[in-house]
Amino acid sequence: xxxxxxxxxxxxxxxxxxxxxxxxxxxxxxxxxxxxxxxxxxxxxxxxxxxxxxxxxxxxxxxxxxxxxxxxxxxxxxxxxxxxxxxxxxxxxxxxxxxxxxxxxxxxxxxxxxxxxxxxxxxxxxxxxxxxxxxxxxxxxxxxx
Numbered sequence: 282x283x284x285x286x287x288x289x290x291x292x293x294x295x296x297x298x299x300x301x302x303x304x305x306x307x308x309x310x311x312x313x314x315x316x317x318x319x320x321x322x323x324x325x326x327x328x329x330x331x332x333x334x335x336x337x338x339x340x341x342x343x344x345x346x347x348x349x350x351x352x353x354x355x356x357x358x359x360x361x362x363x364x365x366x367x368x369x370x371x372x373x374x375x376x377x378x379x380x381x382x383x384x385x386x387x388x389x390x391x392x393x394x395x396x397x398x399x400x401x402x403x404x405x406x407x408x409x410x411x412x413x414x415x416x417x418x419x420x421x422x423x424x425x426x
Contacts (some may be wrong), residue, residue: 282399282418283308289401289415290388292316292380297358299380301351301389301423302367306332306344312365320344320358322351324424348361352381352423367424369397369425378402378410390420 287308290313292298300309303323309332312319321344323329329348336344347355351366352374359380366377366389373387381387387402391412398414405411 283311285415286298286365286367286388286399287311287315288349289302289367289399290386294365295410296362297363299355299358299377300367301354301377303332303346304367306335306346308365308367309346310336310339310341313344316343316363318343318345319354321346322349322355324350326389350424352376356380360390361409363387364388366423367420369394369418369420370423373402373410373412374423378404389423390418394419394422 296316297318298316303321309321326348329346333346354376360382362385364387369390376391381404383406386403390397391400397418399416399418401413403411
């Protein structure tokens with residue numbers, strides 16, 4: 282699923298990516314190999330701390346991790362070319378749509394716990410949002426403030 286999400290996101294070498302849900306840093310490390318700058322938000326302080334240490338020890342200077350509510354994004358570093366969310370929600374959090382550059386992509390699972398779908402969200406230059414479901418999935422729920 283990590284590979285599929287990265288493939289759908291299609292990060293490029295000159296792009297800034299926001300990851301919501303750092304976990305222990307595995308996907309952030311992969312993103313760091315593909316994008317210019319990765320900022321990752323993790324709600325569980327212990328996970329964020331461990332990921333920071335691990336990513337630093339592995340030499341990923343282009344990744345920054347912070348503890349926080351990922352549904353709010355990371356406004357002070359927006360806009361982002363791409364956003365990857367590793368928790369499901371009924372709808373795309375408004376803050377994440379606002380922090381996505383026009384022409385950007387967001388990949389996340391959407392829907393209730395029993396019927397989620399991995400979804401690619403494209404923000405057109407006009408600001409219009411287009412969504413495309415890819416496959417059924419089951420992720421933990423993202424709490425939206």
